Each structure stands twice: as structure tokens, then as C-alpha cells.
Amino acid sequence: MGASLKDVAQLAGVSVKTVSNVVNNYPHVTPGMRERVQRAIDELGYRPNLTARHLRKGRTGIIALAVPELGNPYFAELAGAVIDAAARHDYTVLMDHTAGQREKEVLVTQGFRAHVIDGLILSPIELETSDLLGRRDDAPLVLLGEREYDAPYDQIAIDNVAAARTAVRHLTGLGRRRIAFIGARREMARRPAHLRLRGWREELSEAGLPCGEDLVAATDGYGRWDGAAAMNALLDRGERPDAIFAYNDLMALGAMRALVERGLRVPQDVSVVGFDDVEEGRFSTIALTTVSPDKQAIARLAVERVVGRLTGAPQMSPERIQPGYTLIARESTSPPAA
Amino acid sequence: MGASLKDVAQLAGVSVKTVSNVVNNYPHVTPGMRERVQRAIDELGYRPNLTARHLRKGRTGIIALAVPELGNPYFAELAGAVIDAAARHDYTVLMDHTAGQREKEVLVTQGFRAHVIDGLILSPIELETSDLLGRRDDAPLVLLGEREYDAPYDQIAIDNVAAARTAVRHLTGLGRRRIAFIGARREMARRPAHLRLRGWREELSEAGLPCGEDLVAATDGYGRWDGAAAMNALLDRGERPDAIFAYNDLMALGAMRALVERGLRVPQDVSVVGFDDVEEGRFSTIALTTVSPDKQAIARLAVERVVGRLTGAPQMSPERIQPGYTLIARESTSPPAA
DNA sequence: CTCAGGCTTTACAACGTTATATAGCCCCAT
DNA sequence: ATGGGGCTATATAACGTTGTAAAGCCTGAG
Numbered sequence: 001m002g003a004s005l006k007d008v009a010q011l012a013g014v015s016v017k018t019v020s021n022v023v024n025n026y027p028h029v030t031p032g033m034r035e036r037v038q039r040a041i042d043e044l045g046y047r048p049n050l051t052a053r054h055l056r057k058g059r060t061g062i063i064a065l066a067v068p069e070l071g072n073p074y075f076a077e078l079a080g081a082v083i084d085a086a087a088r089h090d091y092t093v094l095m096d097h098t099a100g101q102r103e104k105e106v107l108v109t110q111g112f113r114a115h116v117i118d119g120l121i122l123s124p125i126e127l128e129t130s131d132l133l134g135r136r137d138d139a140p141l142v143l144l145g146e147r148e149y150d151a152p153y154d155q156i157a158i159d160n161v162a163a164a165r166t167a168v169r170h171l172t173g174l175g176r177r178r179i180a181f182i183g184a185r186r187e188m189a190r191r192p193a194h195l196r197l198r199g200w201r202e203e204l205s206e207a208g209l210p211c212g213e214d215l216v217a218a219t220d221g222y223g224r225w226d227g228a229a230a231m232n233a234l235l236d237r238g239e240r241p242d243a244i245f246a247y248n249d250l251m252a253l254g255a256m257r258a259l260v261e262r263g264l265r266v267p268q269d270v271s272v273v274g275f276d277d278v279e280e281g282r283f284s285t286i287a288l289t290t291v292s293p294d295k296q297a298i299a300r301l302a303v304e305r306v307v308g309r310l311t312g313a314p315q316m317s318p319e320r321i322q323p324g325y326t327l328i329a330r331e332s333t334s335p336p337a338a
Numbered sequence: 339m340g341a342s343l344k345d346v347a348q349l350a351g352v353s354v355k356t357v358s359n360v361v362n363n364y365p366h367v368t369p370g371m372r373e374r375v376q377r378a379i380d381e382l383g384y385r386p387n388l389t390a391r392h393l394r395k396g397r398t399g400i401i402a403l404a405v406p407e408l409g410n411p412y413f414a415e416l417a418g419a420v421i422d423a424a425a426r427h428d429y430t431v432l433m434d435h436t437a438g439q440r441e442k443e444v445l446v447t448q449g450f451r452a453h454v455i456d457g458l459i460l461s462p463i464e465l466e467t468s469d470l471l472g473r474r475d476d477a478p479l480v481l482l483g484e485r486e487y488d489a490p491y492d493q494i495a496i497d498n499v500a501a502a503r504t505a506v507r508h509l510t511g512l513g514r515r516r517i518a519f520i521g522a523r524r525e526m527a528r529r530p531a532h533l534r535l536r537g538w539r540e541e542l543s544e545a546g547l548p549c550g551e552d553l554v555a556a557t558d559g560y561g562r563w564d565g566a567a568a569m570n571a572l573l574d575r576g577e578r579p580d581a582i583f584a585y586n587d588l589m590a591l592g593a594m595r596a597l598v599e600r601g602l603r604v605p606q607d608v609s610v611v612g613f614d615d616v617e618e619g620r621f622s623t624i625a626l627t628t629v630s631p632d633k634q635a636i637a638r639l640a641v642e643r644v645v646g647r648l649t650g651a652p653q654m655s656p657e658r659i660q661p662g663y664t665l666i667a668r669e670s671t672s673p674p675a676a
Numbered sequence: 677c678t679c680a681g682g683c684t685t686t687a688c689a690a691c692g693t694t695a696t697a698t699a700g701c702c703c704c705a706t
Numbered sequence: 707a708t709g710g711g712g713c714t715a716t717a718t719a720a721c722g723t724t725g726t727a728a729a730g731c732c733t734g735a736g
Contacts, residue, residue, distance in 0.1 A: 028684055057691085
């Protein structure tokens with residue numbers, strides 16, 4: 001066991017509180033005293049016990065970031081941004097992963113780390129509004145991601161409908177007419193909650209282009225494999241779209257892979273657009289066109305929101321904040337003519 | 339603030355310890371009493387304060403995993419495996435990222451989270467043996483990754499030299515003769531610590547093939563961009579290798595991208611092998627041949643080692659453990675003839 | 677020379693939990 | 707009837723820290 005304040009105090013022949021004062025740079029300590037205590041600290045290799053400090057202060061300086069899947073580079077990149085943003089406010093980030101399971105998402109919102117984390121940033125997948133309404137934990141909660149909730153919590157997400165429409169407009173602008181959507185979660189395909197799907201439908205419908213169920217490929221997950229499987233399923237049932245709008249980059253990459261395996265050329269035969277702008281898409285052999293959400297802004301806003309409620313303004317009214325996004329055109333949607 | 343044991347005790351009209359006993363499923367509690375207390379717990383929505391429990395027990399059930407970069411999918415995938423392995427032992431994982439900076443790596447090993455984490459799994463980049471020797475923190479430490487240290491800590495890593503030789507042998511077996519190495523860190527290029535580089539050199543030298551400095555492309559980092567830049571640098575200086583062995587998959591993918599941009603065909607003109615077996619490589623338009631370390635085993639062993647020292651066998655003598663690996667041949671090294 | 681007032685240090689309690697030791701109870705065997 | 711022994715519940719202390727209030731010390735003004 002490491003040394004405690006008591007040990008240091010004993011060695012230095014002073015009170016425990018004085019040592020505490022030195023450790024915390026309390027101003028009213030004479031230089032001589034400070035030095036004497038410091039010597040004892042050094043000699044014993046004393047390190048403050050943060051757990052005890054946390055207990056005493058009622059705060060830990062830790063905020064949790066719960067994401068569905070670390071293996072998805074979007075969340076890995078987002079996590080990096082959140083960690084940096086939190087560090088700027090002297091907070092540490094504890095990562096949780098929910099695997100997108102409602103049960104785990106509920107668990108996280110209910111504060112199963114009671115008093116270990118001061119706040120929570122959650123990117124939910126299956127969580128329902130009702131799960132949120134019964135929440136008792138009083139740690140600030142910020143929600144990220146595509147879904148919207150009618151619950152009194154901050155929600156930070158780009159305008160997914162508009163972003164999806166931008167992506168689809170990009171494709172129609174290239175002259176594409178049969179634009180498939182890949183990545184509607186099977187159980188949510190019909191729900192209005194699926195904002196990107198809604199944007200796809202709205203844009204196509206306004207353009208007078210087909211947007212029926214036959215052009216929607218449902219998936220079970222959000223990975224590369226799901227994208228490839230969905231693409232294959234689409235082609236297997238005789239569908240032959242001239243463009244793909246995927247729910248995210250990973251699925252777009254999987255779809256591209258499937259297309260190439262079947263001898264279809266990207267972008268000559270089929271244009272592909274993803275969503276997230278993960279680095280992997282930039283370096284893909286066929287660089288991927290994508291909607292790029294401002295991850296830095298998302299991370300910064302989420303952290304500021306949590307920290308803001310923790311210090312000073314606990315009763316801020318909950319807001320929906322929409323950071324910016326941009327469409328980044330790359331090779332996967334080079335003009336078919338070229 | 340949430341309710342505490344005291345509040346529950348008061349409401350139920352029992353002692354604090356009795357409530358504690360109920361919460362912890364202490365066996366000798368009468369059913370009647372248990373129910374009475376449980377009712378009070380439910381009514382107040384009591385949740386145990388884990389911080390206080392941690393202080394009392396001297397353990398937090400948290401182990402930290404410190405990796406250089408979450409954006410590298412290898413570490414993201416490894417993190418997932420570690421989290422799962424830890425969960426099987428009822429431990430939680432706190433992620434740290436060091437950005438591969440020695441200063442941060444040292445900080446982590448010195449236990450700057452004093453008493454918050456019970457143990458540490460670190461994948462170091464620039465850490466030196468000397469940094470380890472002065473370590474005072476007594477939390478168990480397990481080292482992962484390519485580097486070897488003469489320090490009394492568990493080290494878990496595949497046999498990097500042998501694995502690199504396997505990869506290079508695969509290339510020579512295809513008839514490749516000018517095999518470049520991409521990804522020697524600039525400042526380490528000459529050090530024996532660079533095991534994969536050593537394996538590359540040994541194998542080529544035994545085969546009587548060129549393995550001079552002209553075939554080594556140094557990089558500053560470990561990302562896709564670094565791989566592309568190194569590849570371009572190699573080509574710019576007139577080098578025209580017929581195969582690439584990259585330090586990791588990310589650099590291999592970057593190099594492939596650079597090759598394709600310059601009109602070279604993979605695998606017809608140049609074979610490419612990576613290292614790590616990240617999912618991204620499987621789904622690349624040209625699927626990447628790679629050395630696949632057994633990530634599950636690495637994670638499992640690391641966690642078992644930490645947990646083992648925490649419970650029962652604190653004085654186990656430190657070991658070097660080498661999990662298995664396999665070479666997975668994919669399209670990027672299809673026989674050039676084909 | 678004294679005392680007010682500021683600076684420095686201290687003693688004590690408290691954060692919420694669990695371990696230890698003890699007290700109370702009931703049942704059964706003597 | 708009495709006492710032992712097992713079971714249940716309790717009081718108290720402790721984990722290591724910091725806030726509070728008060729004590730001690732010193733300086734300088736009256």
C-alpha cells in the first residue's frame with residue numbers, strides 16, 4: 001500500500017491537514033513548512049488517493065462516453081475528440097460500449113456506475129424515449145446520434161435529414177435515377193425515427209424518382225459485413241441501382257467491395273456515398289464520397305454541455321444542437337462520364 | 339443527491355449495516371427483514387455509492403488500458419477484446435490514450451490515477467526500459483506490443499521476428515525479390531528494438547536477397563497517411579520494389595492507395611503484406627494479406643495476468659508470453675501470374 | 677506593554693461504505 | 707429451569723481525504 005497523508009504528516013511532524021494544504025497548493029503555507037512537508041512527501045513517494053478525494057468532494061472528474069461499437073472507426077474517432085475536449089476541462093473519459101443493445105443502454109442511463117461518473121455522453125441505438133423518462137440518476141446526460149427523443153436532455157446531432165438529402169441530391173445531380181438505400185436497421189425500417197432514410201425518401205420523392213421498399217436494403221448491424229450482405233441481397237433480388245446511399249461509411253465500403261466482387265465498377269456503373277467521413281474512406285482504393293459531420297464540434301459541444309451542467313448552470317434548459325456537416329465528393333462519385 | 343445507506347436505514351428503522359447486508363446479499367438476514375429493507379431501498383431509489391465502496395475496499399474493479407491511438411482499428415479491436423475479457427472477471431476498463439508520447443506513457447506507468455485503477459495494461463511506443471525501472475506504483479502492469487523490455491513486468495506479444503519472417507517468406511515464395519519495408523519509425527530505424535524490421539532483414543539476408551537501407555522507408559507515425567507518404571518517397575527516389583511488407587495494416591493500406599494512384603497494380607506489379615489483420619483490410623477493394631495476431635488471446639492473457647496478480651498470486655514471477663499468429667493470404671498477394 | 681487582527685496551523689467531523697466485535701435472541705439439550 | 711450455541715442485528719471504527727472552526731502565533735499600532 002502507498003503512503004497516506006497520515007504517514008507523511010507523522011514523518012514531517014505536522015498535522016494531516018497541513019500536508020493536505022501543501023498537496024493542494026493552499027496559499028497560506030510558509031515556505032519553510034512547505035519544504036519540510038515536501039521532503040516527507042518525496043521520501044515516502046506519497047500520491048494522493050483519488051478515490052478518497054472523490055468521496056469527499058462528491059465529484060470524480062470522470063465522464064463516461066458510451067458508444068455502440070468501438071470497432072466502428074467513426075466512434076473511435078469521435079472518442080478521440082471527446083477525450084481531447086474533456087481534457088481541456090480537466091475531465092477524464094471512461095469508455096463504455098453498449099453493443100447497441102437496449103438493455104445495456106438503459107443500464108448506462110440509469111447510472112450503474114453510481115457516483116463514479118459525473119456525467120454521461122451516450123450515443124444510443126435502440127434506446128426508447130420511455131426508457132429515458134423514468135431515469136432517476138441525476139448525472140447530466142447528453143445524447144448523440146441519429147435518433148431524436150422527446151425527453152428533457154441535451155441532444156447533439158447534425159441535421160440528419162438535411163444531410164441525407166444533400167447526399168442524395170449529389171447523386172441525382174450526377175444523373176443517377178435508381179438510388180438505393182443501404183442500412184435501414186431491419187426492425188426500424190418503417191419508423192420515422194430513421195432520419196437518414198427519411199431524408200433519402202424525401203429527396204427522391206420530390207425529384208420524382210423511385211423510393212420504394214424495393215430500393216431499401218435492411219441490415220442487422222452497422223458494419224462492413226452488413227453493407228456487403230445488403231448489397232448482395234439487393235443484387236440477388238434483381239435490383240440494379242445506379243447509385244447507393246449507405247447509412248454509414250462502413251456499410252458503403254462493404255457495399256463497394258460487394259459491387260467490385262460482382263464485376264460492377266465504382267463509380268462508372270454505380271456511384272456510392274457514405275456517411276461519417278472516417279479516415280478509412282479517404283484511403284480506400286476507390287476513395288469514398290461521404291457526408292462529413294463535424295466531429296470536433298460534436299465532441300466539444302457534448303463535453304461543454306456536460307461540464308456546464310456540472311459547474312454553474314445545472315438547470316440549463318435542454319437543447320437540441322445541430323453542428324455542421326459537409327459533403328465531401330471523392331472518387332466513388334466521380335461523374336460517370338469520366 | 340441520491341440516498342445513502344443511512345437514509346434507507348432510517349426509513350426502514352434498522353441499522354446501517356443491516357441495509358448493507360441486504361445490499362450485499364449477506365446470507366444471515368431473515369426474509370422479513372430483507373423485504374422490509376428492500377422496500378425502503380426501492381422507495382428511495384437507493385444506489386450504492388461505488389466511490390465509497392472503493393475507498394473502503396481499497397479496490398475499484400477498474401483496470402486501465404492505455405494505447406497509443408484509438409483511431410488505429412487494431413487498438414480499437416484489441417480494446418473491445420480487453421473489455422470483454424475484463425467483464426468476464428467483473429472488471430471495468432478505463433481507456434487511456436498516450437498518442438505514443440513517451441511523456442504520457444511514463445505518466446501512465448507512474449500511476450497518475452493513483453488508487454483509481456487496480457491494474458494497467460499498456461501498449462507502449464516510445465517508453466524506455468529505464469522509465470520502467472524507477473516505477474513506484476504497485477498496481478500490476480502488463481506490457482503489450484512490439485517492443486521488449488528488460489524490466490520485471492509481464493509482456494505479452496506474438497513473436498514479432500518470426501511473424502515478420504513468415505510474411506517475408508510468403509513474398510519470396512511468390513518469387514518476389516525486391517521487398518521493401520515500410521514503417522520503420524524514423525528515430526528507431528537503426529535500433530534492434532524494431533522487431534518486425536529485424537525479421538524482414540533476417541529473412542531476406544538468409545535468402546540472399548537485398549535488404550539494405552534503400553529498401554526501408556521510414557515514417558513518423560503509424561497511420562494510413564504515413565504509409566502512403568512512405569510509399570511515395572520510396573518511388574520518388576527511383577526505388578521500384580516488387581513487394582511491400584508494411585509495419586501494420588494501416589500503412590499497408592496507405593501504401594496500396596499510393597501504388598494505385600501511380601498506376602501500379604496490386605498484386606500484379608507489387609505484392610503487399612500488412613500486419614494486424616484489422617477488419618478494414620478484409621474489406622478493402624483489394625483485400626489485404628496480413629499477419630494476424632491472436633487478439634483474443636492477447637486480451638485474455640493480459641487481463642488474466644493483471645487479475646491474477648490482484649487476486650491470489652501477487653508475486654508471480656514476470657513472464658514473456660507469446661500468443662499465436664497466422665498469416666492470412668488475400669488478394670494483395672495473389673500469385674502475380676494469375 | 678498590550679491587544680487587535682492577520683496569517684499559519686491544527687483538531688475534528690464528515691463523505692458512504694464495510695469489517696469487527698458485540699449484544700440480543702431463540703431453540704434445544706442438559 | 708438453566709446454560710450453551712447458533713443465528714440475526716447492531717454499534718463502532720476505519721478507509722483517506724477536505725471543509726470548518728478554532729487555536730496559536732506573530733506583527734505592528736496604540
